[in-house]
Structure formats: structure tokens, C-alpha cells
Amino acid sequence: MPDLSFELEGAEAVPFAAVPMLAFKLAIRQMASSDDLLPIHTVALHCQIRIDPGRRRYGRDEQERLRDLFDLPSQWSRTLRPLLWTHANVVLPPFTDAVTVDLPVPCTFDFNVAATKYFQGLNEGDVPLTLLFSGTVFHEDDEGHLQIAQIPWDKEVTFRLPIGVWREMMDCYYPNTAWLCLRRDVVDRLYEFKRQQGLPSFEAALEGLMPAECVRTT
Numbered sequence: 001m002p003d004l005s006f007e008l009e010g011a012e013a014v015p016f017a018a019v020p021m022l023a024f025k026l027a028i029r030q031m032a033s034s035d036d037l038l039p040i041h042t043v044a045l046h047c048q049i050r051i052d053p054g055r056r057r058y059g060r061d062e063q064e065r066l067r068d069l070f071d072l073p074s075q076w077s078r079t080l081r082p083l084l085w086t087h088a089n090v091v092l093p094p095f096t097d098a099v100t101v102d103l104p105v106p107c108t109f110d111f112n113v114a115a116t117k118y119f120q121g122l123n124e125g126d127v128p129l130t131l132l133f134s135g136t137v138f139h140e141d142d143e144g145h146l147q148i149a150q151i152p153w154d155k156e157v158t159f160r161l162p163i164g165v166w167r168e169m170m171d172c173y174y175p176n177t178a179w180l181c182l183r184r185d186v187v188d189r190l191y192e193f194k195r196q197q198g199l200p201s202f203e204a205a206l207e208g209l210m211p212a213e214c215v216r217t218t
Contacts, residue, residue: 001149002038002139003031008131008159009100013169020107020173022165024131026090029098038139041146043092045135047103051083051118052158055128065121069114082130085115107166109174112181119166120178126160133157 007027014021028045030037058066063073070079088105110116119127133155141147182190194205 001147002040002137004043004137004151004155005029005031006131006133006155006157008157011105011159011161011165013165013172014104015172017104020109020169022105022107022161022169024088024103024105024159025100026103027098027100028092028095030096034097037096038141039094039096040092041094041138041140043135043137043151045090045092045103045133045151047088047090048132048134049085049088049105050130050132051085051115052128052130053083053118054080056125059123062121062123066118069117069121083114083118085129107169109170109178110181111178119163122163124163126162127166129159129161131157131159 005028007029009025009027011022011024014023028043030040032038053066053070058073069083070076086105086107088103090101090103092099092101108116111120132153133151134153135151137149137151139147139149190202190205193199193209194202197205197208199205199208
């Protein structure tokens with residue numbers, strides 16, 4: 001069966017998608033000599049993407065913002081564990097030697113999701129990722145017969161995603177905006193407060209409920 005290697009060459013924001021999206025530039029190559037290469041008809045590739053927060057350092061401000069995820073820094077030896085970010089899938093075109101494809105990675109701006117809290121908590125630098133691959137390879141054998149093989153579970157790569165790429169994507173889809181998921185009864189109460197106070201927006205209603213020292217002025 002073909003022995004495939006994986007390499008991540010970069011990532012960029014995808015404009016005008018239905019949801020916020022990153023495209024990871026993924027290079028796949030057969031690990032064989034030119035005489036032993038097998039024609040590959042397609043690969044149904046699945047990827048689990050994991051954040052490895054223990055593989056980078058954090059400034060004081062970042063430590064404070066990440067307390068919701070990892071508690072106090074004194075506890076990080078116990079709490080700083082890998083986070084599942086998302087799953088992604090792509091179908092590869094036919095190739096023999098190598099092929100490069102865009103792996104589409106959908107993203108969310110929901111602050112109830114741990115990955116979003118982590119991204120938002122970073123000032124600068126990058127996000128350490130591990131991508132774990134699985135899937136099905138449809139290929140020809142030496143006699144030209146179609147064969148099916150599974151990608152071994154040990155196929156993985158590491159990558160450092162610049163946090164600026166994630167911010168660029170979110171600014172493209174939600175400029176100067178953040179999303180909160182609230183219970184319906186809380187939304188109803190907030191709307192009633194907004195109506196009673198004659199406030200023009202939900203932002204104004206939230207600012208009216210916060211202590212004055214918590215309201216940022218521009």
C-alpha cells in the first residue's frame with residue numbers, strides 16, 4: 001500500500017465563505033522511489049486538529065485572560081493539557097508522486113467554545129497545533145487493480161499557526177464584533193431592560209448594567 005507523508009506549508013484566511021474559514025496548505029507525498037510509486041485515484045482524508053498550549057510561553061496579560069481555561073499559572077502543570085479544536089475533511093485528486101491541496105478548517109467565534117477563548121486570550125505569537133490524519137486511500141496495485149487501504153493512525157504533523165492569521169479571518173467576517181451565546185430567558189430580560197430604559201442597542205443595555213469602572217470609553 002502507498003506510504004504517505006504529510007507536510008503543512010502555511011495557512012490563510014478564506015474570504016467570502018459561508019462560515020469563517022481557514023485554508024491550510026497541505027502537501028502529501030508518496031514515500032517511495034520513483035520505480036515503486038503507485039497511481040492513487042483519490043484519498044478521503046480526515047484530520048483532527050488539536051491545540052497544544054504547553055508548547056509556547058505566555059505573557060502576564062495572556063496568563064490572566066487564560067485563567068478561565070487553565071486556572072492560575074501555579075496550576076498549569078496540571079491543567080495545561082491539549083485541547084481538541086476541530087475536525088476537517090478533504091478529498092484529494094488523483095496523483096502519483098505528490099499533491100498539494102487546501103484543507104478547509106471551519107472556525108467559530110462562540111466564546112463558549114474553549115478554542116475561541118484560547119485564541120482570544122493570546123496577544124501575539126502563534127498557536128501550536130498537532131494535526132492527526134486518518135482516512136481511506138484508493139489506489140492501483142502493480143497489476144493495475146483498484147485497491148483500498150487505510151491511513152495509519154500514527155500519521156501526524158505539528159504546525160505553528162500565527163495568531164494574526166486567525167484575527168485577520170475573524171476581522172473579515174465579524175469586523176469589530178464578538179459573539180456571545182446566551183440563554184433565551186436572559187436575552188428576554190436584557191431586551192426588557194433595553195426597552196424600559198429606552199436604549200438604542202443591546203450594547204448600550206449591557207454597558208448600562210456594568211459598573212462605571214468596567215465601561216471602556218473611546
